[in-house]
Amino acid sequence: MDHLVSKLTYVHLALWIAVVVSESLGLSSVQPQNVDLYFPTPIAEGDDLTMNCRFKVDQNSSIYQVKWYKGNREIFRYTQKESPPKKSFPLSHVIVDEKQSDMNKLVLRKVPLALRGVISCEVSFEPSFQTIIKTSQLLVVSKPKTRPSLTVEFYPLNKPNSKTGVETVMVKKDDVLTANCTAGPSIPSPNITFFINGENYNSIKLGVLERKQEVTVDPVNKTEIRWASLRLQISYAHFVAHKIRVRCEATLFNLYNETSDQYEAERFRETVMLPSSYGGVYGKNGAGWSMGCGGGKSPVIFGRLVWSIAIVGAVQLVLLLTTLSNTTP
Known part of the structure; x- marks a missing residue:
């Protein structure tokens, strides 16, 4: 029993000595003051991207290695004491610009859609070899290649002329306007806004009978097309200088903003x-x-x-x- 007690005493003493030594060397306080990962998102497919990983450490530690991941796949690493310090890893359609990349940043060229997802920056410190990982979500957008398309139809509520059977091509009060706008394909689908005489008609407005939107997804390439419809009963308030002007606008974050051709109709007197x-x-x-x-x-x-x-x-x-x-x- 005395032999066992003496062994435990030696173990406790050894642990105590280790703690004192580590504290005297400052090893127990090796903690990064902060690690920040930031990059622009969303980003358009095919654009270049610079991702930054910034950090500060206390005076008793230094950076051993920085690694970059897409999901669980390593893209790039920077090891300060190796020569050369930079090393990139093949990942489908991901082009690493090693010359421009360093310990604090990763530069990618012509970003593919497949890069969207979780991006991680892993920082290791020495002599403790403590590791800190920061993650963030990257959204890569596939923009539409064309402007939105607009079609406009008017349905006269009044009956056609009983003698000729021909409806006027002019627009009258109480006619019903139906505007259809299509935008895409893209990933994700763009937002669509209707404008009547320059005024946004996506909110509650005079005469709006119905609004509809649908998104269809291509089963092969997963691109999306958005279709939107607006039905409006015409009143005199909808005319400016005897005309009604209709257009639609498609937007996708701050990366895409296009307007359809403008449709004009004159008021029938x-x-x-x-x-x-x-x-x-x-x-x-x-x-x-x-x-x-x-x-x-x-x-x-x-x-x-x-x-x-x-x-x-x-x-x-x-x-x-x-x-x-x-x-x-």
Whole structure:
């Protein structure tokens, strides 16, 4: 028993000596003050990327090695005491620029879509060989190659002209506008915003009947196409300078922002035929009635009435002046 107690005493003494020595050398306090991993995200597929791993250590330690990982696959390492200190590891479509990379940064060229995911920076310190790992999520985006496409249709709520059966191509109050916008393919799908006369119509607005969006995914390359639809009942408030202008905009983070061609339609002015003797029409513009060009069979417009009145007045004036001149002594 005494023999066992003496052995335990020696062990405790040895441990105590080790603690004292480590504290005197500063080994027990070898802790990085901070390790920061940062890089721009999202990034567009095919762009270059610089990832930074910054760190500070206390005065009694130094950097032994820095490793970079994509998931659990090592991409690049920097070992300070080796020659050469840099070493990259093959990973599908990942191009490491060793010349520009160093202990604090990793430079990649033409980043592939496959690089998206967890990126890690592993820092080892000596003499303790303590290891600190920092991770962050990288998002790589595949942008659309084209602008969004827009189609616009108007459905007149009023019945077609009973005589001709032809609907006007102009836009009237209470017509229903249907705008369809398609953007993509991309990864992920872009956001779509509709604009009516320059005003964002993705929020609650006057006359909006329905909004719909759908995303379809290609089963092979996993690219996405977004389709969006807006149905709007037209009122006089939707016209600016007698026109309605429709466009859609597609955005993908801060990497893609494109606008479709703009669609324009003019307001149809309702007309009321005057008797044939007037040879013209009146047009209702929503704010009141105004004179306009005729649409009847007579080629003479309403201006003919004005000219007739002017001519009659002129003749009467001439006759009056003639009469006065004859009666003057």
